[in-house]
Amino acid sequence: MSNRAWMPLHIADYLSDTGHLTAAEHGAYLLMIMHYWQNGGLPDNERLIARIARLTADQWEESREVLAMLFGPGWTHKRIDAELSKADEIIEKRRAAADARYNKSKSNANAEQVQSKCSDTGASPLTDNLSTSSLHSEADQKKRERENSVFQRWFETWPTFTSDDADKAHAAWLALSEDDRAAVVANTPGYIATVKASKRDTWHSAEKFLVKRLWTRAKARASPDTFAVGQPSRHQTREEYLAAELRRSERSFR
Numbered sequence: 001m002s003n004r005a006w007m008p009l010h011i012a013d014y015l016s017d018t019g020h021l022t023a024a025e026h027g028a029y030l031l032m033i034m035h036y037w038q039n040g041g042l043p044d045n046e047r048l049i050a051r052i053a054r055l056t057a058d059q060w061e062e063s064r065e066v067l068a069m070l071f072g073p074g075w076t077h078k079r080i081d082a083e084l085s086k087a088d089e090i091i092e093k094r095r096a097a098a099d100a101r102y103n104k105s106k107s108n109a110n111a112e113q114v115q116s117k118c119s120d121t122g123a124s125p126l127t128d129n130l131s132t133s134s135l136h137s138e139a140d141q142k143k144r145e146r147e148n149s150v151f152q153r154w155f156e157t158w159p160t161f162t163s164d165d166a167d168k169a170h171a172a173w174l175a176l177s178e179d180d181r182a183a184v185v186a187n188t189p190g191y192i193a194t195v196k197a198s199k200r201d202t203w204h205s206a207e208k209f210l211v212k213r214l215w216t217r218a219k220a221r222a223s224p225d226t227f228a229v230g231q232p233s234r235h236q237t238r239e240e241y242l243a244a245e246l247r248r249s250e251r252s253f254r
Contacts, residue, residue, distance in 0.1 A: 007037040008083055017070060025063050028053035029070060033080060040084065042075040049075065090162050097166060098152065105144055147181075149244075154185055158206040159192065165207065172210035184215045191218035
């Protein structure tokens with residue numbers, strides 16, 4: 001079972017397929033496909049399906065055949081099944097991308113630490129200098145990991161992140177100052193709330209939102225999704241990092 005917070009609705013296709021429905025049947029059908037999306041299907045018991053559709057026994061008897069024409073055998077739905085597979089594929093790609101970014105940053109940090117000879121003389125560096133260099137490298141690595149984590153968590157709150165280019169959005173994020181990044185995190189919930197209140201049904205990509213500095217158009221607004229920026233945290237193991245990334249990817253469809 002998957003609790004996905006949103007589902008794609010192709011309006012032109014929907015209207016083309018449902019032009020013959022009554023207003024009550026439209027409501028019933030939407031409730032049925034939303035339940036299908038969140039749970040991966042409809043129950044086998046038609047009495048339960050009727051309850052999901054909020055139809056009385058008489059209404060269900062009258063509208064059952066019309067609604068059944070919009071589904072396949074066993075109340076399956078080919079279009080929704082395809083969209084669910086696409087959503088799962090996106091989650092897996094996000095997890096793989098997070099894995100690649102983590103391994104790349106860790107590899108770069110290790111390469112800096114294992115350099116054992118002075119580039120000018122070929123002699124081994126002094127122990128004190130090596131220790132200092134290692135400490136700086138480790139601190140930089142942890143800072144990069146925190147920054148990447150903050151970006152990933154912010155990126156997954158953006159309404160279009162599943163279809164956005166994560167690399168372009170990340171590049172736009174890195175081009176900002178630390179103060180700007182903090183402002184983005186603080187103001188994004190307010191911006192999203194403002195757009196939703198305006199009933200606008202289109203959204204800018206995350207990259208465009210950052211490049212055009214659109215967060216400056218909204219005031220900071222407290223939100224349960226708001227997270228602290230720059231807070232010190234202990235160093236994560238690779239397994240912990242990947243588990244956290246997978247949980248955050250899955251939450252984007254809850």
